[in-house]
Each structure stands twice: as C-alpha cells, then as structure tokens.
Amino acid sequence: MEIALIGNPNTGKTSLFNNLTGSYEYVGNWSGVTVEKKVGVFKNTQGHLIDLPGVYTLNPLSKDEGVVTSFFLTESVDRLLNILDASQLERNLHLTLQLLEFEKPVLIGLNMVDVAKKRGIQINSAKLSAFLGVPVVPVVARNGKGCDKLVDVISTKSMKPVKKNLVYYGKEVEAAIAAISAVIEGKTEHSQRFLAVQYLEGNEYVKNYLHQIADAMKLSSILSNLESELQNRYDCKSLANFIYLKRKETIEKIAAAVAVKTDTVIPLTEKIDSIVTNKYLGIPIFLLLMYLMFMLTFDWLGTPLSDMLDAFLTGPITNLFESALTAIHASAFIHALIIEGLVAGVGGVLVFVPQIFILFFFISLLEDSGYMARVALVMDRIMESVGLNGKAFIPMIIGFGCNVPGIMAARTIETPKERLLTILLTPLMSCSARLPVYALFVGGFFAGHRALVVLSLYVLGIVVALTLAKVFSSTILKAETSLFVIELPPYRLPQFQSLWRSTWDKGKGFIRKAGTFIFAGSVFIWLLSYAGPNGLNVDMDHSFLAAIGGVIAPILAPIGFGTWQAAASLITGFLAKESIISTMNIIYFVPKDSNLQGLLANYYTPLAAYSFMVFILLYIPCLATTATIYKETGSKKWTAFAIGYALVIAYVLAFLIYQGGKLFGLV
Amino acid sequence: MNHSFKAGDKGKIVDLSHVSQLVQRRLLDLGITEGSEVCVKCVMPFGGPIMIESCGQCIGIRRKEAIQMEVVKI
Ligand SMILES: Nc1nc2c(ncn2[C@@H]2O[C@H](COP(=O)(O)OP(=O)(O)OP(=O)(O)O)[C@@H](O)[C@H]2O)c(=O)[nH]1
Numbered sequence: 001m002e003i004a005l006i007g008n009p010n011t012g013k014t015s016l017f018n019n020l021t022g023s024y025e026y027v028g029n030w031s032g033v034t035v036e037k038k039v040g041v042f043k044n045t046q047g048h049l050i051d052l053p054g055v056y057t058l059n060p061l062s063k064d065e066g067v068v069t070s071f072f073l074t075e076s077v078d079r080l081l082n083i084l085d086a087s088q089l090e091r092n093l094h095l096t097l098q099l100l101e102f103e104k105p106v107l108i109g110l111n112m113v114d115v116a117k118k119r120g121i122q123i124n125s126a127k128l129s130a131f132l133g134v135p136v137v138p139v140v141a142r143n144g145k146g147c148d149k150l151v152d153v154i155s156t157k158s159m160k161p162v163k164k165n166l167v168y169y170g171k172e173v174e175a176a177i178a179a180i181s182a183v184i185e186g187k188t189e190h191s192q193r194f195l196a197v198q199y200l201e202g203n204e205y206v207k208n209y210l211h212q213i214a215d216a217m218k219l220s221s222i223l224s225n226l227e228s229e230l231q232n233r234y235d236c237k238s239l240a241n242f243i244y245l246k247r248k249e250t251i252e253k254i255a256a257a258v259a260v261k262t263d264t265v266i267p268l269t270e271k272i273d274s275i276v277t278n279k280y281l282g283i284p285i286f287l288l289l290m291y292l293m294f295m296l297t298f299d300w301l302g303t304p305l306s307d308m309l310d311a312f313l314t315g316p317i318t319n320l321f322e323s324a325l326t327a328i329h330a331s332a333f334i335h336a337l338i339i340e341g342l343v344a345g346v347g348g349v350l351v352f353v354p355q356i357f358i359l360f361f362f363i364s365l366l367e368d369s370g371y372m373a374r375v376a377l378v379m380d381r382i383m384e385s386v387g388l389n390g391k392a393f394i395p396m397i398i399g400f401g402c403n404v405p406g407i408m409a410a411r412t413i414e415t416p417k418e419r420l421l422t423i424l425l426t427p428l429m430s431c432s433a434r435l436p437v438y439a440l441f442v443g444g445f446f447a448g449h450r451a452l453v454v455l456s457l458y459v460l461g462i463v464v465a466l467t468l469a470k471v472f473s474s475t476i477l478k479a480e481t482s483l484f485v486i487e488l489p490p491y492r493l494p495q496f497q498s499l500w501r502s503t504w505d506k507g508k509g510f511i512r513k514a515g516t517f518i519f520a521g522s523v524f525i526w527l528l529s530y531a532g533p534n535g536l537n538v539d540m541d542h543s544f545l546a547a548i549g550g551v552i553a554p555i556l557a558p559i560g561f562g563t564w565q566a567a568a569s570l571i572t573g574f575l576a577k578e579s580i581i582s583t584m585n586i587i588y589f590v591p592k593d594s595n596l597q598g599l600l601a602n603y604y605t606p607l608a609a610y611s612f613m614v615f616i617l618l619y620i621p622c623l624a625t626t627a628t629i630y631k632e633t634g635s636k637k638w639t640a641f642a643i644g645y646a647l648v649i650a651y652v653l654a655f656l657i658y659q660g661g662k663l664f665g666l667v
Numbered sequence: 668m669n670h671s672f673k674a675g676d677k678g679k680i681v682d683l684s685h686v687s688q689l690v691q692r693r694l695l696d697l698g699i700t701e702g703s704e705v706c707v708k709c710v711m712p713f714g715g716p717i718m719i720e721s722c723g724q725c726i727g728i729r730r731k732e733a734i735q736m737e738v739v740k741i
C-alpha cells in the first residue's frame with residue numbers, strides 16, 4: 001500500500017513522516033524544507049509512506065512544488081494522507097478540496113491542534129469529517145499524540161470519499177468541465193473532473209499531460225470560450241481567480257460550521273519579532289548571533305574539546321595501536337601504514353568532530369526556531385540589490401553545514417534565473433568540511449583571534465558570493481522577473497530532543513565519511529607518499545605524491561604556498577574538503593611529542609596561511625557538490641562554469657591578499 | 668497602500684490588480700486576496716521589505732509590491 005503525505009508547507013508533514021516510519025528526515029520551521037520525494041516504511045503496519053514537498057495548490061510555481069504535481073500525474077498511489085494546519089484551516093482547505101476532486105481515498109490528519117488551541121481556535125473534527133466525507137484525525141506530529149489513532153484509521157477504514165463535487169463552480173464552468181471530460185473520456189485513469197478543473201485553472205503540468213493524450217485544439221477552444229464567456233458575464237479577473245473564489249465560498253461555509261474562535265493574548269512570536277526584525281537591529285543581531293556561534297565553535301567550547309580529543313587520539317589510542325601492532329609482530333610496512341597513514345589521516349579529521357557538532361547544533365537551532373525565514377526577510381534588501389532575493393539566503397545558510405543540501409534548497413526559489421544563480425554561488429559558503437582547515441591554521445598562526453579570523457573567512461565567502469551575484473546577474477544571467485513573498489512561521493521553542501537528532505543527523509555524515517571516504521583516501525595518499533619512482537619507503541620528497549604536487553606547486557608560488565605538500569593536499573581536497581587535513585597529517589607526519597600546528601610554522605608564514613585559507617574557502621566545489629550542481633542544473637556547461645569561476649576567483653583573491661600583504665610589509 | 672508604511676497600520680485590500688502576476692498568485696496561495704484584512708507588522712530599513720499579518724499569519728513582501736496594493740483604512 002502506498003500512502004502519500006500531502007499538505008501545505010510547514011504543516012508538519014515530515015514530522016509526522018518521521019513519527020510513523022521511525023526515520024529521520026529533515027525538519028525545520030520554514031516553508032520549503034522538503035524539496036524531494038522521500039519514501040519510508042511504516043513502523044508496524046505494512047506499506048510505504050511517501051513524504052512530499054509542501055504545496056499550497058496543485059498548480060505549481062516552483063520546482064519543489066512541481067515534484068508534487070508530477071507525482072500525482074505519473075505515479076500510482078493508493079491513499080492520500082492530507083495534513084492540515086489546524087491554526088490555518090481556511091488556507092489549508094484549498095488544497096484539500098483539490099485532493100478530494102482527485103477521487104482517491106483521502107484521510108485527513110489535523111495537525112498543530114496544540115498551536116490552534118493556544119490561539120483560541122477549536123476545531124470540531126467530527127463535523128469537519130462529516131462535511132468533507134472523509135475521516136479526520138486530530139494529531140500533534142511533534143510529540144506523536146494521536147498518531148496511533150491515525151495509523152489505526154489508515155489500516156482499517158476504506159476512506160473512499162463519500163460525497164462528490166463539494167464545490168459547485170457555477171453553470172458555465174461545470175459545462176466546460178463536462179465538455180473536457182467528454183474529450184478525455186477513456187484516455188486516462190485519473191479523475192476527469194480533477195484534470196478538467198486543473199486544466200481550467202492553468203496548471204501547466206496538467207496541460208502538457210492532457211495535450212499529449214487528447215486533442216489539444218479542442219481543449220484549448222473549450223478553455224478560451226469559457227474565459228470569454230466569464231469575462232462578459234461576470235467581469236472576473238481570470239478563470240483561475242474565479243475558481244479560487246468558488247472554492248473559497250465553500251471553505252467559508254465549512255469553516256464557519258466547524259471552527260470556534262475565542263480571543264486570546266498577543267502571542268510571544270510578535271514580541272520576539274519586534275526585536276529580531278527591528279528596523280535597525282535586524283542585521284546587527286544576525287551578525288552578533290553568527291559571532292557567538294563562532295566564539296563557541298572556535299574559542300570557548302569547541303577548541304578545548306577538540307584539543308582533549310586530539311590528546312586522546314595521539315596519546316592512548318595511538319599507543320594502543322602501537323602495542324597491538326608490536327604484539328602481532330606486524331611488518332614495518334603495516335606498522336607505517338596504520339600509524340602514519342590511517343591513524344594520522346582519519347584521526348586528524350575526527351579530531352574536529354566536537355567543533356563540527358557545535359556548528360551543526362547552531363544551524364539546527366536556526367532551522368527549527370523559525371529565525372531562518374526572518375533572516376531571509378532581513379537580508380532581502382541586500383540580496384535584491386545584487387539581483388537575487390532574500391530566499392536565496394536560506395540555501396546559503398544551509399550551505400554552511402554542507403553545500404549539497406544547500407544547493408537542493410534552492411528549489412524553492414521560484415524564478416529560474418535566481419535559482420541558477422543561487423546554485424552557482426552556494427558552494428562559496430564555507431561548509432563544515434572546510435572548518436578543520438581553519439581550526440588547524442588559526443590555532444597555529446592566529447591563536448589570539450581564532451573566532452575573528454574564521455568569521456572573516458565566512459564573511460568573505462558571503463561578500464564574494466554577493467559580488468559575483470551582482471556581476472553574473474548584470475551580465476550572463478539577467479533576470480526579468482523577481483519574486484519575493486515569504487511566509488514567516490511563528491517561532492517555536494525547539495525541543496532539545498529534536499535539536500539533538502538533527503545535529504546528530506548532520507554530524508553523522510561527517511563521521512561516516514571519515515570512516516569510509518577519508519579512510520580509503522588516507523591509505524591511498526599514504527601509499528603515494530610511501531612509494532616513489534625509486535621503489536618503496538622512499539624519502540617523502542622523492543615519492544609519487546611529491547612528483548604530482550611538484551607539477552602544480554610553481555603555479556601556487558605567487559599566492560604564498562608553492563610547496564608540493566600544499567599542492568598535493570589541494571588536489572585531494574576536490575574529493576572532499578576534509579581530505580586536505582588528512583593529507584596534511586600524513587605528509588607532515590608529526591613526531592610524537594610535537595603537533596602539526598607547530599610544524600606548519602616551518603612551511604607557512606601567517607600571511608601565507610591566511611592566503612591558503614582563503615584559497616581553500618573558494619577554490620573548488622567538492623566532488624559531491626559538483627555532482628549536485630550537475631543534477632540540479634542538468635547542464636554540463638553550468639557545472640564546468642561553477643568550477644571554473646571558483647578557481648579563478650580563488651586564485652585572484654589569494655594573490656591579492658598575499659602580494660598586497662607583502663607590499664604592506666606583512667609576513 | 669500609501670508610500671510610508673508604519674508598523675501598526677491596518678487596512679482592507681480592495682484591489683490587487685496592479686501587483687505583478689507572480690506575486691498575486693503567491694499571495695492568493697497564502698489566502699490573501701481582495702477583501703482580506705492586513706496589518707503592517709515591521710518595516711525593514713533602506714526600502715527593504717515589509718512584514719504584514721493577515722488571518723494570524725505573517726508574510727514578508729517587498730515594498731514596491733506593497734505599494735501597488737490598494738488598501739482602504741478600516
Ligand atoms: N507545536 C507544534 N509544532 C509542530 C507540530 N508538527 C510539526 N511542528 C513543527 O513545525 C515545523 C515544521 O515541521 P515539518 O515537519 O518540517 O513540516 P513540513 O510540512 O514537512 O514542511 P515542508 O517540508 O517545508 O513542507 C517544525 O519546526 C516542527 O517541529 C505540532 O503538531 N505542533
């Protein structure tokens with residue numbers, strides 16, 4: 001049995017999905033968190049549950065909304081589970097009425113009853129059920145209240161809608177619906193009434209579908225006749241609007257009968273809003289929050305924790321490996337591979353787990369509290385001036401965690417040009433995999449100003465992205481239209497448990513990557529550094545790795561780090577940014593009683609170190625990001641462009657910083 | 668709406684036809700159309716967007732679009 005979850009954005013579909021399937025998909029308090037179809041298996045009954053992006057209607061504007069409409073048209077589904085936000089019943093019912101026209105069994109989960117209650121809205125679910133002719137179950141997806149009942153109803157009741165044609169669209173439209181139904185009769189297994197109404201509303205996906213299966217001329221003429229008839233008779237704005245108003249009439253009737261409203265106090269949300277979206281304080285507050293986040297990650301909390309972990313890994317753990325290797329009389333080769341290759345390479349990355357978790361915790365907090373949409377609002381003015389809109393800032397913030405979901409999040413941007421621009425620029429956001437490089441270098445060279453130096457890099461990433469946005473949007477990507485309408489959800493106090501889960505979910509990926517990708521990479525890199533043209537166990541300067549790095553090193557000399565070591569780690573950085581650190585740990589294999597940070601001072605000046613960090617920040621999207629750019633743009637040309645411009649801008653900036661710095665007498 | 672917005676301004680939308688098509692469509696999705704009551708909640712500086720409230724939900728839109736809405740005081 002296939003059951004699809006469908007409802008307005010931010011109504012708690014994914015929360016419910018997680019609850020019913022025991023999985024953990026991305027939840028956040030803004031509209032457009034889910035951008036792809038996700039399939040899960042029910043916990044205790046059989047069948048699949050399908051999570052979909054949120055939509056307001058089945059007539060899509062943006063790509064994530066299109067996912068839902070094409071799902072309806074091309075895939076088979078047995079039942080629909082429609083999630084309604086009880087505190088916004090009227091708006092949510094527009095979608096419900098369209099779903100009922102689809103004539104598949106529908107079950108309604110009335111979610112957020114807790115929020116509605118706080119606002120003084122009481123909904124009689126039995127009455128609602130009677131009106132709509134389908135079962136209605138009140139739930140609180142967040143804590144799982146009512147979910148058992150929901151599962152019960154899903155697996156037992158038939159849910160075939162009992163009443164047909166809840167909305168009477170007026171005699172002209174009904175005649176047109178009948179005419180269209182006659183044309184498509186027998187050519188489709190979907191509900192004819194549904195297709196006809198969507199067609200009349202101007203749904204592009206349905207139009208393409210119908211024009212393929214039936215006589216396009218006939219359909220178009222029915223549509224244009226109806227339009228002119230309505231125009232003459234009622235002087236209505238558009239057919240879509242006419243249909244909307246008819247639905248609204250029905251909804252008003254239903255709402256009046258099922259909802260009881262009492263007056264309540266001013267919600268806390270508005271009080272918070274008057275501060276964080278304050279005229280003058282909005283942007284400073286955002287920067288202050290970012291600064292706090294960096295202080296915690298790099299100074300107050302993260303660094304001490306990482307240092308402890310480092311001491312643990314290089315001390316007891318390495319000793320443990322050493323004694324185990326001695327006990328089994330491992331050969332010198334195996335010994336070197338494990339200690340100098342794996343422990344150094346993988347351990348060197350794992351050390352940064354505490355800092356990465358702190359960063360992810362903050363990002364989760366941002367996502368779950370409702371602040372995300374406010375940041376988009378606060379930033380819109382700046383984004384508009386560079387040819388983007390405030391919504392593009394959301395993918396960028398998500399990109400601070402990992403660029404891949406950031407790029408996916410760009411799907412909610414409605415206009416194609418702005419979306420492409422966002423996809424191209426999101427890789428400039430400094431993702432968590434770049435964080436170990438900064439942590440290592442600021443520790444070695446800028447110990448007094450860790451957080452500030454790192455913050456400067458993050459800000460540089462944003463500034464470069466905005467500058468390039470301006471350049472691209474006024475040259476190759478001129479956009480005619482821009483659209484910025486954003487829903488600002490009420491603040492929700494994040495629950496500790498869900499915060500932890502989403503932090504863990506993001507951090508898990510980092511650990512997993514260390515255990516697989518970085519693990520294999522470390523072995524490979526170590527082998528390259530162990531073997532050379534003259535055999536095995538060569539001096540590292542004569543290894544294959546040195547030979548490969550040496551080819552590129554001269555190009556890097558003008559930007560401050562023309563060593564084969566730097567070049568070699570940059571190459572591995574394309575595979576995954578963490579590899580830079582694991583490679584460095586292997587290359588500069590550190591004798592027991594000193595550390596890499598101290599050792600690096602022999603190879604870099606502080607100025608070169610900063611230039612190196614800037615280069616790492618910008619130089620190339622990693623492999624996974626490149627693949628995502630290709631998937632989302634569907635264009636080799638734009639993917640190549642994303643790599644090319646990044647290399648150029650990174651080189652130019654690092655050059656300016658290094659050579660400029662030298663001019664001013666910095667070292 | 669008139670050109671200077673103040674937090675706390677209230678009104679009823681009477682005409683949206685001058686607002687760009689896409690924005691109209693999105694507002695409609697959010698349940699805002701002719702006849703809806705709206706209230707200005709926050710105004711961003713330097714000609715930035717404004718935040719309006721209607722039926723208990725808050726929405727951010729750009730100022731230049733808000734100006735195109737025809738609203739009567741209530
Ligand atoms: N108070 C309360 N909050 C809820 C409830 N259900 C979900 N939430 C919160 O609402 C927010 C949105 O939840 P999601 O599950 O991401 O919503 P969604 O419908 O999947 O959203 P999109 O993917 O953007 O369409 C999260 O912050 C949840 O914690 C509920 O019943 N009560």
Ligand SMILES: [Mg+2]
Nearest residue numbers: 013014033034
């Ligand atoms: Mg979701």
